[in-house]
Amino acid sequence: MAGVPLALQPVRSVGRSVLDMLQTAGRVALFAVRGVRAMLSPPWFFGQLGRQLMSVGYFSLPVVGLTAVFTGAALALNIYTGGGRFNAEQIMPQIVALGITRELGPVLAALMLAGRVSAAMAAEIGAMRATEQIDALNTLSTDPMRYLIAPRLLATVIVMPLLVVVADIIGIAGGWVVATRTLDFNGAVYVKNTWDFLQSWDVESGLIKAAVFGFLVALMGCYHGYNASGGARGVGRATTHAVVSAAILIFAADYLLTSAFTHR
Amino acid sequence: MSAATPKLEWRNIRKAFDGKVVLGGLDLSVAPGRSLVIIGGSGQGKSVTIKIAAGLMGADAGRMLVDGQDLSALPPKARRAALAQMGMLFQGGALFDSLTVWENVAFRLINADKVPRKAAKARAIEALERVRLGAPVADLYPSELSGGMQKRVALARAVAANPQVIFFDEPTTGLDPITSRAINALIQEQVKGLGCTAVTITHDLDSARAVGDEIAMLNDGVIVWRGPAADVDRSGNPYVEQFVSGAAEGPIRPAI
Numbered sequence: 001m002a003g004v005p006l007a008l009q010p011v012r013s014v015g016r017s018v019l020d021m022l023q024t025a026g027r028v029a030l031f032a033v034r035g036v037r038a039m040l041s042p043p044w045f046f047g048q049l050g051r052q053l054m055s056v057g058y059f060s061l062p063v064v065g066l067t068a069v070f071t072g073a074a075l076a077l078n079i080y081t082g083g084g085r086f087n088a089e090q091i092m093p094q095i096v097a098l099g100i101t102r103e104l105g106p107v108l109a110a111l112m113l114a115g116r117v118s119a120a121m122a123a124e125i126g127a128m129r130a131t132e133q134i135d136a137l138n139t140l141s142t143d144p145m146r147y148l149i150a151p152r153l154l155a156t157v158i159v160m161p162l163l164v165v166v167a168d169i170i171g172i173a174g175g176w177v178v179a180t181r182t183l184d185f186n187g188a189v190y191v192k193n194t195w196d197f198l199q200s201w202d203v204e205s206g207l208i209k210a211a212v213f214g215f216l217v218a219l220m221g222c223y224h225g226y227n228a229s230g231g232a233r234g235v236g237r238a239t240t241h242a243v244v245s246a247a248i249l250i251f252a253a254d255y256l257l258t259s260a261f262t263h264r
Numbered sequence: 265m266s267a268a269t270p271k272l273e274w275r276n277i278r279k280a281f282d283g284k285v286v287l288g289g290l291d292l293s294v295a296p297g298r299s300l301v302i303i304g305g306s307g308q309g310k311s312v313t314i315k316i317a318a319g320l321m322g323a324d325a326g327r328m329l330v331d332g333q334d335l336s337a338l339p340p341k342a343r344r345a346a347l348a349q350m351g352m353l354f355q356g357g358a359l360f361d362s363l364t365v366w367e368n369v370a371f372r373l374i375n376a377d378k379v380p381r382k383a384a385k386a387r388a389i390e391a392l393e394r395v396r397l398g399a400p401v402a403d404l405y406p407s408e409l410s411g412g413m414q415k416r417v418a419l420a421r422a423v424a425a426n427p428q429v430i431f432f433d434e435p436t437t438g439l440d441p442i443t444s445r446a447i448n449a450l451i452q453e454q455v456k457g458l459g460c461t462a463v464t465i466t467h468d469l470d471s472a473r474a475v476g477d478e479i480a481m482l483n484d485g486v487i488v489w490r491g492p493a494a495d496v497d498r499s500g501n502p503y504v505e506q507f508v509s510g511a512a513e514g515p516i517r518p519a520i
Contacts, residue, residue: 045375135320136358140421141348141376 031223038143038150045147052155056117056218060163063116064109068167071104072096072174080183092183093190094197096175101202105167107254110160110213114246118221121152122242125225126235134226149226153218160214161207168203205261212257213250220246269332271296271429271461272317277326279312279485286312288485289326299455299462301476301493303469303507305516309485310465311355314431317463319347330429348376351427353451355434357418359406365392366402369421377425391420394457395450412443416450423454430455432464436471448474469508472496481507483516 004012076096083089125148128134137144172194179185221242228238270293277290286309294300304310315321316328319335328335330346338346359368369388373379379387389399395416406414415435422430435451436444448471455462455475464475472479473493480490481504489501497508506514 131356132354132358133360135315136352136354136360138320138347139318139350139352140372141344142372147375 027227028219028223031226032219034145035149035153035219035222038145039154043146045151048147048151049155052151053159055120056113056152056155057159057162060113060116060159061166063112064163064167065170067108067112068100068105068171069174069177071108072100072171072176073178075099075104075171076175076178076183080179089183090193092179093175093185093193097172097194097198098202100171100175101168101198101206103206103254103258105164105171106160106206106209106213107250109163109167109210110217110250111247113156113160113163113214113217114220114243114250117156118217118242118246119239121218121221122225122228122238123235125222126228126238129226129228130231130235144226149222152222153215156214156218157211158214160210160217164206164210165203168206201261205257209254209257212253216249216253217246220249269296270294270329271298271331272463273327273329273332274313274317275327275329277313277316277323277328279309279316279321279324286485287316287323290482290486292480292487292490294461294463296461297459299464299475299477301464301466301472301479302482303466303472303479303496303504304482305507305518306467308482310482311433313482314352314433314463314465318350318352318431319343349428350431351422351425351429352431353415353418353422353433353435355437357406357414359414359418359421361406363405364402365397365404365406365409365417368406368417369424371421372425388420388424391424392417394423394454395420396446412439412447415439415443415447419447419450419454423458426458427460428458429461429463430458432462432466432475434466434468435464435475436466436468441470444468444471445474447471451475469496 076092079092079095079099080089083092083095125134128148134144134148137147176185176187176190176194179190180187224238224242224245225235228234230237273293274290277287278285279287286307290309290313292300292302292313302310302313312321316323317330322336327337333342333346335343335346359365360371363371366385366388367374369391370379370381370384373384373387374381385402389402392398392402397413397416397420401409401413401417406417409417419435432451436447439447451462451464452475462475464472466472473496476493478490479493479496480487481501482488483503488503489499491499496504499505499508502515506516512518
């Protein structure tokens with residue numbers, strides 16, 4: 001820190017951190033643009049896309065389903081307790097449905113995918129970087145952005161809304177089970193109240209969120225894996241960064257999208 | 265391209281990482297059909313030299329010429345075409361562990377050249393036979409092979425598309441002396457068979473003598489000696505003499 005007065009050193013540190021953050025944001029944005037261009041223009045690697053659809057979609061169903069059912073059940077109990085404070089227990093089905101479709105379904109499914117998929121992508125691509133497999137792709141006249149990154153981005157964007165549809169149904173079902181088994185709600189009335197109350201936009205807005213979150217989950221996994229360096233330690237670091245940054249971006253995007261949808 | 269035009273030419277190439285200069289104005293060329301071996305200690309910039317030539321890394325300054333054309337000045341399509349004539353054998357093999365052996369060898373044929381899978385498999389097995397492996401290993405995964413066999417598969421992959429230039433990155437590292445000799449013999453055979461230009465980087469002087477027409481020594485990011493492979497033991501150059509003898513004392517600083 002030669003040449004910088006002691007009193008100004010904290011300012012320098014803050015400034016450097018801000019510049020580093022901006023630089024990283026720029027790199028991520030450029031990577032995202034390259035990824036989207038590769039997604040939208042040929043050649044496409046359909047075999048890779050199929051593998052990713054299975055890996056991201058089908059194999060994530062159990063974890064997303066379990067998360068949704070327990071969240072729906074817990075949400076039902078909490079809303080019942082809260083509603084009871086002003087004799088409004090009967091609105092529980094509607095609030096569960098709204099909470100699941102607009103917020104908890106997409107956010108929790110995305111967080112689960114951040115843990116499962118983003119980490120796996122960062123680890124796999126990072127290991128490929130460490131073992132020069134990405135360089136090998138280049139020497140075999142194959143663009144890694146098209147072969148590795150685009151199929152992962154596209155598969156996650158396609159699959160996330162489908163997973164959220166499943167999460168919505170299972171989450172609401174979780175609330176229904178608790179309501180009918182422990183809170184003496186009538187099952188048919190619960191379903192009718194939910195169905196009558198829900199508007200199509202409640203579900204659609206959740207699915208839009210899901211697609212955006214899916215893109216962010218895959219983007220963070222791919223970006224950190226692709227730029228991993230430093231062998232096994234670097235791959236570990238990339239995996240951690242992928243999960244943490246995906247989770248933060250999901251929450252930030254959730255607020256921005258919710259805000260945009262609220263003022264629509 | 266005239267007969268005198270080198271196939272590859274590094275012209276005043278400079279490259280630094282985090283302020284540490286790795287290549288400090290590298291000038292080097294390889295004539296078409298010749299096999300050049302670059303020797304040098306660890307961290308002297310050998311890998312960076314071939315990665316720049318193979319388009320895997322950009323130089324900070326200087327020009328990388330392929331057939332007399334500056335790679336960085338070529339339009340994207342022409343650059344891709346220039347790089348498509350190259351193959352590379354990576355130090356660790358860099359085989360794709362999720363693909364079978366034949367899919368690795370045929371990777372470029374299937375994914376870039378759009379050869380139908382059946383025809384690509386036949387060509388892959390042919391390439392595997394050229395490295396003394398053949399059909400019995402075609403459907404195995406790389407993890408089921410020994411280190412020497414993985415190197416052979418990687419060599420088969422590098423030559424499967426009949427490249428005009430092949431880079432060999434430490435081809436015998438981690439192999440026993442007998443397997444190393446077998447790999448050296450295969451490299452010689454493939455390079456001569458294809459009539460291609462080869463650039464090999466290695467610490468292994470036996471390998472350098474076996475596969476090179478010429479040897480160049482890289483130290484501190486510049487070429488300090490170049491000559492016929494047969495002259496490496498009587499170069500009269502203090503860097504080469506120290507490298508050949510393995511003496512701790514001399515102009516080369518140990519990388520520890």
